[in-house]
Amino acid sequence: MPEGDGRLVRVAVDAMGGDYAPGEIVKGGVLAAEETEVILVGPVDTIEAELAKQNAMHLPIRCVQADEVIADGEPPAMSLRQKPNASVAVAARLVRAGEADAMLSAGSTGALVASALQILGASEGIDRPVAGGPILGFAPKTVILDAGGNVDCKPHHLLSFAIVGCVYAQKMLGVTNPTVALLNVGAEEGKGNELVRESYPLFVESGLNFIGNIEGNDIPYGRANVIVCDGFVGNILLKFTEGLGESVSRWLRTSLGGRLPPSDIESLCDELVSLTNAADTFGGGPLLGINGVAVVMHGHSRAPQVVRGILQAKMAVESGLVATLSSELARIRERRR
Amino acid sequence: MPEGDGRLVRVAVDAMGGDYAPGEIVKGGVLAAEETEVILVGPVDTIEAELAKQNAMHLPIRCVQADEVIADGEPPAMSLRQKPNASVAVAARLVRAGEADAMLSAGSTGALVASALQILGASEGIDRPVAGGPILGFAPKTVILDAGGNVDCKPHHLLSFAIVGCVYAQKMLGVTNPTVALLNVGAEEGKGNELVRESYPLFVESGLNFIGNIEGNDIPYGRANVIVCDGFVGNILLKFTEGLGESVSRWLRTSLGGRLPPSDIESLCDELVSLTNAADTFGGGPLLGINGVAVVMHGHSRAPQVVRGILQAKMAVESGLVATLSSELARIRERRR
Numbered sequence: 059m060p061e062g063d064g065r066l067v068r069v070a071v072d073a074m075g076g077d078y079a080p081g082e083i084v085k086g087g088v089l090a091a092e093e094t095e096v097i098l099v100g101p102v103d104t105i106e107a108e109l110a111k112q113n114a115m116h117l118p119i120r121c122v123q124a125d126e127v128i129a130d131g132e133p134p135a136m137s138l139r140q141k142p143n144a145s146v147a148v149a150a151r152l153v154r155a156g157e158a159d160a161m162l163s164a165g166s167t168g169a170l171v172a173s174a175l176q177i178l179g180a181s182e183g184i185d186r187p188v189a190g191g192p193i194l195g196f197a198p199k200t201v202i203l204d205a206g207g208n209v210d211c212k213p214h215h216l217l218s219f220a221i222v223g224c225v226y227a228q229k230m231l232g233v234t235n236p237t238v239a240l241l242n243v244g245a246e247e248g249k250g251n252e253l254v255r256e257s258y259p260l261f262v263e264s265g266l267n268f269i270g271n272i273e274g275n276d277i278p279y280g281r282a283n284v285i286v287c288d289g290f291v292g293n294i295l296l297k298f299t300e301g302l303g304e305s306v307s308r309w310l311r312t313s314l315g316g317r318l319p320p321s322d323i324e325s326l327c328d329e330l331v332s333l334t335n336a337a338d339t340f341g342g343g344p345l346l347g348i349n350g351v352a353v354v355m356h357g358h359s360r361a362p363q364v365v366r367g368i369l370q371a372k373m374a375v376e377s378g379l380v381a382t383l384s385s386e387l388a389r390i391r392e393r394r395r
Numbered sequence: 396m397p398e399g400d401g402r403l404v405r406v407a408v409d410a411m412g413g414d415y416a417p418g419e420i421v422k423g424g425v426l427a428a429e430e431t432e433v434i435l436v437g438p439v440d441t442i443e444a445e446l447a448k449q450n451a452m453h454l455p456i457r458c459v460q461a462d463e464v465i466a467d468g469e470p471p472a473m474s475l476r477q478k479p480n481a482s483v484a485v486a487a488r489l490v491r492a493g494e495a496d497a498m499l500s501a502g503s504t505g506a507l508v509a510s511a512l513q514i515l516g517a518s519e520g521i522d523r524p525v526a527g528g529p530i531l532g533f534a535p536k537t538v539i540l541d542a543g544g545n546v547d548c549k550p551h552h553l554l555s556f557a558i559v560g561c562v563y564a565q566k567m568l569g570v571t572n573p574t575v576a577l578l579n580v581g582a583e584e585g586k587g588n589e590l591v592r593e594s595y596p597l598f599v600e601s602g603l604n605f606i607g608n609i610e611g612n613d614i615p616y617g618r619a620n621v622i623v624c625d626g627f628v629g630n631i632l633l634k635f636t637e638g639l640g641e642s643v644s645r646w647l648r649t650s651l652g653g654r655l656p657p658s659d660i661e662s663l664c665d666e667l668v669s670l671t672n673a674a675d676t677f678g679g680g681p682l683l684g685i686n687g688v689a690v691v692m693h694g695h696s697r698a699p700q701v702v703r704g705i706l707q708a709k710m711a712v713e714s715g716l717v718a719t720l721s722s723e724l725a726r727i728r729e730r731r732r
Contacts, residue, residue: 196642209580209588243546243630251546251627274634278642290588291628293580297611298632299639305533305615306643306667313663318654326650330643 066095066118067372070149070158073100073108074127075165077358083164084108086364091117094372097158099124099149124148127165130357134168138176146170150177153350160371162342164355164364171207174345174352181380183387184347185215188222189289189354191343192231193296195333197280199231202241203346205292213257216240216286220266221386222346223284229377230344230370231283235267239282241291242271253288261286265393296336303334341366344374347383351375403432403455404709407486407495410437410445411464412502414695420501421445423701428454431709434495436461436486461485464502467694471505475513483507487514490687497708499679501692501701508544511682511689518717520724521684522552525559526626526691528680529568530633532670534617536568539578540683542629550594553577553623557603558723559683560621566714567681567707568620572604576619578628579608590625598623602730633673640671679704681711683720688712 071087073080084105087096095118098105102121109119124145128137138147146165150173152158163170171187180187190203203219203226204211220238227236240257242250247258249271261268272281277295287295307327314323332339341363342355351374355367374380408424410417421442424433432455435442439458446456461482465474475484483502487510489495500507508524517524527540540556540563541548557575564573577594579587584595586608598605609618614632624632644664651660669676679692679700688711692704711717 194639194642196639196646241631243627251625254627274631274636275638275641277635278638287631288588290580290591291631294578294611294624294628294632295635298614298635299611301612301615302531302533302636302639302671304612305531306671309533309667309670310647313666317659322654329650330646333646334639334643 067160067375068095068097068158069368069371070097070099070122070152070161071364071368072145072149072161072163072165073098073105074124074145075163075170076355078360079164080104080108082360083364085112086359086361086368087119088112088114088117089361090365090368091119094368095119096368097122097152099152100127100145101125122148122152128169130166132166132169134166134172137169138172144169147173147177150174150350150352153352154178159375160351160353162353162355162367162371164342164357164359164367167354170352170354171345174348174350178348178350178352181347181349181384181387183391184218184222187348188219188346189343190219190223190292190346191226191336191340193299193336194278195339196278199227199233199283200277200280200285201226201231201283202277202285202287202292202295204287204289205296206289208289209293211253211288213253213260216253216257216288217260217264217390218347218387220261220264220284220286221390222383223286224266225379225383225386226346227283229379229382230373233283236283237269238266238284238286239269239272241277241285241287242273245271245273247271264390300335300337303331307331338363341370343370344379349380351380404497404712405432405434405495406705406708407434407436407459407489407498408701408705409482409486409498409500409502410435410442411461411482412500412507413692415697416501417441417445419697420701422449423696423698423705424456425449425451425454426698427702427705428456431705432456433705434459434489436489437464437482438462459485459489465506467503469503469506471503471509474506475509481506484510484514487511487687487689490689491515496712497688497690499690499692499704499708501679501694501696501704504691507689507691508682511685511687515685515687515689518684518686518721518724520728521555521559524685525556525683526680527556527560527629527683528563528673528677530636530673531615532676533615536564536570536620537614537617537622538563538568538620539614539622539624539629539632541624541626542633543626545626546630548590548625550590550597553590553594553625554597554601554727555684555724557598557601557621557623558727559720560623561603562716562720562723563683564620566716566719567710570620573620575603575605575621575623576607576609578614578622578624579610582608582610584608601727637672637674640668644668675700677703677707680707681716686717688717
């Protein structure tokens with residue numbers, strides 16, 4: 059880890075992943091290389107042809123050869139066995155070997171998760187990586203997790219999401235002593251489904267700054283820094299937020315038509331979409347609970363999102379996210395013994 | 396049932412339930428009595444004092460005495476035993492006795508549910524009443540259920556929500572052959588948590604117009620008429636929608652300040668809140684899966700919401716919602732044998 063030694067953070071970027079790869083990914087890499095070292099992973103000829111279109115000669119960018127690509131929709135684990143030199147796997151191996159500090163891909167999320175798990179490994183106490191982060195610009199200091207693949211959970215899973223979320227809030231959002239809440243259908247203890255009811259006492263005893271249950275209408279108000287739910291609820295909420303933001307934005311465009319200058323309407327609508335579309339606003343986020351920094355990007359990321367994603371990776375490395383998470387997980391394990 | 400015989404539908408209104416009872420409830424009752432017969436249930440002296448403030452002499456309104464009230468927060472089942480003459484219970488007994496065609500309360504939801512279950516009974520094949528209806532003005536022909544108390548579900552519960560939802564969409568929204576979808580984290584069969592994965596084949600075989608899974612971002616686009624989820628997910632979504640609508644509305648008020656006339660801004664914000672607040676827009680909805688029409692209202696309902704709620708009750712009676720639901724539940728039971 060390059061913390062404090064003045065060396066640039068090195069981010070291995072899957073140049074072949076995403077709907078606009080390699081063009082927009084390389085372009086984003088070049089822009090981000092003003093602030094960090096970028097390692098573009100993929101067929102070197104192809105990447106160099108893209109780089110030639112940019113003014114990139116003076117920047118800390120290098121290419122690493124990867125012959126193959128795992129496309130969105132290919133079964134991740136099997137594809138990874140059949141294509142050991144896929145760009146996403148090569149990027150992960152650069153991190154494991156200490157040749158990169160972080161990796162990033164806008165390609166198949168499944169392939170990124172599988173590569174991260176197989177090549178970097180999960181943090182002790184985490185079964186599957188956790189996805190999450192801020193979902194609303196109205197509540198910029200609130201993270202929701204899991205919003206990913208952990209759809210069937212036990213109480214100890216929810217507790218691990220809480221720990222992950224606290225470390226995220228501290229390291230990525232600068233919140234000291236983050237408040238933690240369980241997402242529920244009522245405020246009182248004893249409310250909710252079996253999972254949440256059984257998790258409640260575990261949270262009380264955890265030593266976390268647990269403030270109890272919060273309800274759906276509390277989410278936009280940032281009433282807790284870390285909102286914990288299973289990945290089924292979190293994923294539906296995350297996507298619903300994006301869909302609702304788009305719908306409201308369309309309604310707004312129609313309602314304001316002719317009453318404000320078109321460019322004002324466009325900028326209002328764009329602002330609303332970015333307030334309700336975390337993937338767009340943050341460009342992606344680190345996969346949590348992995349022994350290394352691996353940033354997942356939306357498939358339709360373009361250069362500006364790639365830049366933000368690379369800067370998220372840089373922040374995760376510089377803040378010591380992974381090491382802090384490991385020690386927090388160990389502390390809670392110790393406490394529960 | 397008064398269908399077709401030209402007689403007015405009779406709605407028993409709990410005059411003592413709700414934050415603005417009895418004043419706003421009675422006022423709403425008077426307004427609704429232009430279109431239906433209203434039976435105001437509560438202390439007759441109190442109600443008559445409220446009626447005296449209105450121009451109600453010529454209208455089909457009568458009062459039925461009830462001595463007690465169950466307040467919000469009182470334990471429903473126990474309160475019902477201790478206060479058998481609570482207004483909400485008296486209203487339910489009027490329906491059971493055939494002296495009213497429907498009941499309505501803006502008081503304690505728990506007390507309404509308990510009264511409806513104990514006095515009217517659940518439809519065969521329904522364990523607990525189901526709450527649900529449209530949640531977004533952007534998708535007015537889409538209902539989501541359960542959004543209520545069924546937080547831990549088995550696949551057959553989800554199937555019963557689908558049946559209930561189809562009958563609701565047909566009878567209350569005028570949709571013929573409503574499409575049904577499972578709310579999920581991915582579109583493909585095999586995605587999702589255990590509950591949804593196990594429900595999928597049951598839905599396929601149900602004879603319903605099942606179109607598969609939909610995701611959170613599909614909700615505002617009305618991609619299915621009936622969206623099925625457990626009550627934990629549905630309740631969180633319903634409340635989140637209200638909270639997000641309010642947040643966006645506040646942001647809009649600030650963003651538009653000084654650029655449009657204040658009254659235009661107010662009317663835009665009001666429209667947005669009503670597009671995202673089903674309780675406000677529809678005034679409430681019938682509790683589904685009960686042997687009778689019982690409309691649940693938001694506690695802070697005022698006269699306009701009470702009118703809408705009474706008209707919802709009237710529509711449920713006139714459309715034969717309860718009888719259709721019973722026969723649909725029987726048809727699906729038969730099919731599964």
